Amino acid sequence: MCGIVAYVGKKPCQSLLLEGLKRLEYRGYDSAGIAVIQDGALRLCKAVGRVSNLEDKLESIGNFSGTIGLCHTRWATHGGVTEANAHPHTDDRNGIAVIHNGIIENYAALKTYLQEKGHVFKSQTDTEVLAMLIGELYEGDLEKAVQAALREVTGAYAIAVMCEREPGTLVVARKGSPLIVGIGADEFIIASDASAIVAHTARAITLEDYNVVRLTAEGFRTSTIHDVPVTPRIEQLELELQEIELSGHSHFMQKEIHEQPKALRNCFRGRLDAKDGRVILGGLADHGKQLTNLRRVVLTAQGTALHAAMIGEYMIEDLAKIPSIAEYASEFRYRNPIIEDGTVVVAVSQSGETADTLAALQEARERGALSLGVINVVGSSISRNTDAGVYLRVGPEIGVASTKAFTGQVAVLAMVTLFLARRRFMSADQCADLIRALETVPDKIEAILAQNDRIRRVTEKYVERDNWLFLGRGYNYPTALEGALKLKEISYIHAEGMPAAEMKHGPIALINEGMPAVFLANRGRQYEKVMSNIQEVRARGGHVIAVATEGDEEIRRYAQDVLYVPDIPECLSPMLTVVPLQLMAYHAAVLRGHDVDKPRNLAKSVTVE
Ligand code: G6P
Numbered sequence: 242m243c244g245i246v247a248y249v250g251k252k253p254c255q256s257l258l259l260e261g262l263k264r265l266e267y268r269g270y271d272s273a274g275i276a277v278i279q280d281g282a283l284r285l286c287k288a289v290g291r292v293s294n295l296e297d298k299l300e301s302i303g304n305f306s307g308t309i310g311l312c313h314t315r316w317a318t319h320g321g322v323t324e325a326n327a328h329p330h331t332d333d334r335n336g337i338a339v340i341h342n343g344i345i346e347n348y349a350a351l352k353t354y355l356q357e358k359g360h361v362f363k364s365q366t367d368t369e370v371l372a373m374l375i376g377e378l379y380e381g382d383l384e385k386a387v388q389a390a391l392r393e394v395t396g397a398y399a400i401a402v403m404c405e406r407e408p409g410t411l412v413v414a415r416k417g418s419p420l421i422v423g424i425g426a427d428e429f430i431i432a433s434d435a436s437a438i439v440a441h442t443a444r445a446i447t448l449e450d451y452n453v454v455r456l457t458a459e460g461f462r463t464s465t466i467h468d469v470p471v472t473p474r475i476e477q478l479e480l481e482l483q484e485i486e487l488s489g490h491s492h493f494m495q496k497e498i499h500e501q502p503k504a505l506r507n508c509f510r511g512r513l514d515a516k517d518g519r520v521i522l523g524g525l526a527d528h529g530k531q532l533t534n535l536r537r538v539v540l541t542a543q544g545t546a547l548h549a550a551m552i553g554e555y556m557i558e559d560l561a562k563i564p565s566i567a568e569y570a571s572e573f574r575y576r577n578p579i580i581e582d583g584t585v586v587v588a589v590s591q592s593g594e595t596a597d598t599l600a601a602l603q604e605a606r607e608r609g610a611l612s613l614g615v616i617n618v619v620g621s622s623i624s625r626n627t628d629a630g631v632y633l634r635v636g637p638e639i640g641v642a643s644t645k646a647f648t649g650q651v652a653v654l655a656m657v658t659l660f661l662a663r664r665r666f667m668s669a670d671q672c673a674d675l676i677r678a679l680e681t682v683p684d685k686i687e688a689i690l691a692q693n694d695r696i697r698r699v700t701e702k703y704v705e706r707d708n709w710l711f712l713g714r715g716y717n718y719p720t721a722l723e724g725a726l727k728l729k730e731i732s733y734i735h736a737e738g739m740p741a742a743e744m745k746h747g748p749i750a751l752i753n754e755g756m757p758a759v760f761l762a763n764r765g766r767q768y769e770k771v772m773s774n775i776q777e778v779r780a781r782g783g784h785v786i787a788v789a790t791e792g793d794e795e796i797r798r799y800a801q802d803v804l805y806v807p808d809i810p811e812c813l814s815p816m817l818t819v820v821p822l823q824l825m826a827y828h829a830a831v832l833r834g835h836d837v838d839k840p841r842n843l844a845k846s847v848t849v850e
Contacts, residue, residue: 242844243328243342244268244314245420246437247401249411250428250458255305258312261430261437262292264485267493267639268434269844270314272327275299276338277310278408283336287327308458309411311401313340316844319348320365330369332376333360336405337383339375341368342433343397343418344849351393367396375402384455384462387412391453391466397596397848401431414453414466418848419594419622422446422454422461424475429456435478436485436637446473447620479619484637492837494640494731498823499690502683504635504645505816508652509683515676518669520659524631531611533664536583538565539610541573541601543847545643545726546589546650551719552815553587553615553654559812560675561662570601571850580608587613589654591638591646592846593621600850602626615653617646631657640838641845642730644823647723648686648816655679655813678810682817685807689820692804696821699786699802700828703757704732710748710783711738711822713761714771720761720815724822731830731840741774754782759825760800761818764790765811775799786825788818 244265248254258275273295274287284305288294292314299305313328320326329338345351348367351374356362360373371390379386383404391398397417403410413420413431423430423438423445430441438445446463448454452471455462463471490496497504512521525532538557540550550567557565570588574597580586586605590598593616602623606612614623614630617638624630633649656679663672703709709728713721718740725738737748741760752758758778762771775785776799787800790808797803806817830837 242268242316242846242848243433244270244437245340245342245399245401245431245433247311247340247411247413247431248428249309249409249456250425251308252428253306254308254310255299257430257441258310259292259296260440261432262312262314264436265314265432265434266292267641267838267845268314269641269839270316271322272315272324273313274315274327274329275305275310275312276329277305277307278403278405279305279307281405281408283331283338283405285329285331285338287324289322289324289327309403309409311338311340311403318344318849319367325364326366328368330364330366330372332372335376335379337372337376337379337402339368339372339400339402341371342399342848345371345394345398346396347394371400379404381406383407383410384412384453385468387414388453388464388466388468399433409457411456412453413456415448416450417622420448422448422456427458429461435480439478439480439482439485443478445476445478447476480637485639492640494642494644494827494837497638497640497645498820498827500636501645501648501820502687504649505652505683505686507636508634508649509679512656513676513680515673515680518673518676519663520656520676522631522656522660525613525629525657525660528611528629529664532585532661534583535563535585535661537581538563538585538587539573539605540565540567540587540589541570541598542567542589543570543595543597545647545723546591546598548719548723548726549647549650549654550587550589552651552716553589553658555716556655556658556812557661560658560667562666563661570595571597574601574604578605578608580605580610582609584610585613586610587615588623588627589615589650590623591617591643593618593623594846594848595623596848596850599623599626615650615657617649641840641843642727642826647819651816652679652682675810675813678813681809682813685809685817686820689806689817693824696804696824697828699804700825701832702802703784703786704829704832706755706757707735708751708756709734709736710744710751710756710758711736712741712744712758712774714741714767715765716811716815717761717763717765717818720818720822723819724759724826727823727826728829730843731826731835731837732833733835733841734829741771744774745777749777749781752778752781752783756783757786758783759786759822760788762787762789762796762800763806763814763818764793764808765814772799788821
């Protein structure tokens, strides 16, 4: 969602700020803005749409030359997509400018209070309320005014603030939204994610919730919102610049689909021991006893991560024999869930910042659950709020439509399942067999990727159709959901995923001549049943695209198009069957002329509820 970049130092900063903002474009946004203090005066420019629109506008009004500045990409929450609502927001008295990621929940009450004090608002945003509040409390010390204002607000924020009256001082703070302070030579680059910083420095301060940092070109001071000094945690950012570049690919999504073999090899490295039939997960080692005595597993997530969590649910019940359920975090947290002794809650999230997932996790912890994270982004909010966890290690995912994170999440959940299963009923031999099968996944994905051209040709046949079905059973029911989600996210084609059996209970009414129905029809316990469902679609004129197991010639009699995946134990098959669906979605979006990496209305990381 919203992206933040700020700078204070000795160099003119406009180009650095805009370059950082472009690195954050993948997060999803609908307007952009920049402010710098130039010759003691605040200069501001905002534009609706892409960062390139902002650049054009700056060009026409004359570029800014100050050495302190803020810029922002906004994903609309409070108020429509307009220039007035774009950040930075300013107060009406002191030349204070604020950029903000998150939501100020009590903004309406604060706005009334400020209006009564005579402040006049120009936007509908919660952020302008924060800017005015800081202005109202300002008595010549920006750091103190920010601390005081943040003591009054509830909600989530990552903010950067500057003020005409203290032209060399930048104040930043966070609670619940990510913010990293990069430390350069005589300069600081602040951003909501490391990708906007790594081109300049790898040293960074990682802030805790309620931390405030006052920065000048000469140095910094860290405190809490109650002005208690804090010793900063300085870390090396692990992100490499080439990991966030396209490296010859047309889109990040394409790059990430093709990176999956490498990403999974990295995910498995040092964790699989086929010889002894065991999985080594350092992040869970300290909780061995609690995990042996588990009575229930609740997996919670949103979006693609929920589909991976559903596969985890199936695996944990099937192989580790522990009652499990996967649930939308947004539902779980508000339905007054019962957490009994022996419950573990597993939060699955690529970004580790999804607001609902974080909130569900906190709710479960308060009710006494042990919490685990299956997260990609190291040091993210969720990973810092769990008792233990396993990182995906698939590298940064930039494409809004999640691909390698999904296969990474399923891979980690498979390892967690084996870790738990070995503590209960699974023999070392059984575990060793599954480990050996897991080790084949990267090579098998490579074999599927080699069929890219054929998958594109199949997609081309159906790309004009506006309604698609995705159907699967058992382990591949969540894959069907994921296939449908991928297609609608980036190609804007209406697609529904469902258990194949459910089709007869309503959706079958949609099937008409030539409607594409994608079946996950690889070999498994319910293969015969899937075949029956395929015939039901064919009988009504639907066109079947089957994802089937190599060597299954029989299926050609039923499906118009067959995309083959290598054989693998059924529980691991979603890591293979999803790959043709990812490629179909990608090609459909490209063929329809859409911007694959910047799909309309979507955000990579949804940091508001
Ligand atoms: C957004 C993204 C999805 C993602 C979901 C959960 O909706 O567009 O791709 O699956 O958030 O994100 P997380 O970072 O928690 O995995």
